[in-house]
Amino acid sequence: MGPEFFAHQASIVLGSQDIHGCADVMFNFHMDTVGPFFPARNLRGGIHGRGAADNKGPGVAILEGIERWAANHPPEKRRPRLLIQCVAGEEGGAMGVYGTKQLMELGYHGSLNIFAIPSGGAYFDSSTCSMTLELSVDGKGATDDAPHRGDNASLILSYLCAELARQMGPICSRTDVRMTLAGVATGDMHNRVYGTGRAQFNFSYRTTRSGELVKSAVTSAIETAGFRFVDIFGGIDVFTRTAMRLDQILTVRWLKSGLPVLTNRNADWERKLADAGIKRHADDAETFTCDAMWGQGRGYSIMWGPGSLATNGAHTSSEHIDFADLDQFADQVAALLFIASYEVTGAAACQT
Known part of the structure; x- marks a missing residue:
């Protein structure tokens, strides 16, 4: 895999301002899914389909949360710089090698990097x-x-x-x-x-x-x-x-073999996340493999999202997500961004 291969991979980077340089908050979600495909269908209060929980549902909820925050952002407050990564190459053992890894190495990351993944509503700051x-x-x-x-x-x-x-x-x-x-x-x-x-x-x-x-x-x-x-x-x-x-x-x-793991802590961002009602998993025994590992040493990187891989049937024919869980996740994204608006961390924090 060389430069020509990477240049043709389907990754999208959006920014609230200039996408170059370190952002305050970066959101990452992957659009590729495991197979086999099966048709989506509406459930009472939710949706059943491939990627509903891992990871299209959480990705859409992130965008909704940003929209809620932007619509109610106090005009006198500075807006934190946001980055949004929509990547391929996470599933099927790819582990972000030709998606997230490339973007992080190109400098598309933040002081806080949020990798959307079904994590039971609380976040992990370590991975396998x-x-x-x-x-x-x-x-x-x-x-x-x-x-x-x-x-x-x-x-x-x-x-x-x-x-x-x-x-x-x-x-x-x-x-x-x-x-x-x-x-x-x-x-x-x-x-x-x-x-x-x-x-x-x-x-x-x-x-x-x-x-x-x-x-x-x-x-x-x-x-x-x-x-x-x-x-x-x-x-x-x-x-x-x-x-x-x-x-x-x-x-x-x-x-x-020889790929890195994620293991990081950041007292400042942990406090902000707690203020937004977002809990940290006290025990990392249930953490899992995620392309968030490429965020190691590039700001504070966490794995966070609605639902769970097991309960919501990720990678199985019963994959589903409740709209209420997506709605709550969107509200928490907005709440975090409001707190970041009051306490903009600045690009210097990205050098951790």
Whole structure:
């Protein structure tokens, strides 16, 4: 991904004044969603549809909140500088790499950066991040007439996944890392030896140090599992070829790793948020992965929005949001901007 790729990404930046330079408050929401698509429909007091909670609904509510504030802003008060980012590239594991990350690096951020996300109404000022491991097998298949002539990707991947889960489970528990064994894919016929396939693991970490420790442990676990695989299956006729060719046909790679996490505090903005009736999550145990991580070190960055990922069915076929929650969120956005109007922080605060 180079400059030409980034130049064609669908990100929009709006500003209440000049969009260049540090703003007082920046709002960010993403318009891309997970799949599959399903038609939206009105519910009694709300809406059901892809992106209703994550993240189109909160995005619209931000605009409504800004409009409410602007319509009632005292003319004698200085208006804080606002930035609004509408980005793509947050979902599907993209994590803002070709949306938010680019905009933040170009200087489009504020003293307070608000990343809209269903957070239960209170905000997080820390996030997790994730790294994704892929195991892939590129060998030769066979039929049930001569299964010993094939490279059995199903055997390799199922064994390695089981071994990784067994070895990494306790390590992830000790380091407070969430491990997800995702899809394992080879084939679905009963009379074939599938020679190709892949499996993926996702590891969600709270600190870069814990991420590094787990990544190193994964490398050791795979090496150990490989030795055991050859030892166990090398002497079984139907699997001898598979065991002997393991190093030739197995590829292990990290699709993403080494990405940052968000962890920041700001007493001044925390007070203003509290004055606007916006609570901070006292316990960050329920925080999650978000492109807000790219706001680390660029002002005070928070993850905040109506509804919750679980209760509102984000990423599922039951995704929905109540209009009352969006309305309350819009009111809180307006209240925060009124407080910011009385206590404009100035661009200098962006250098934190």
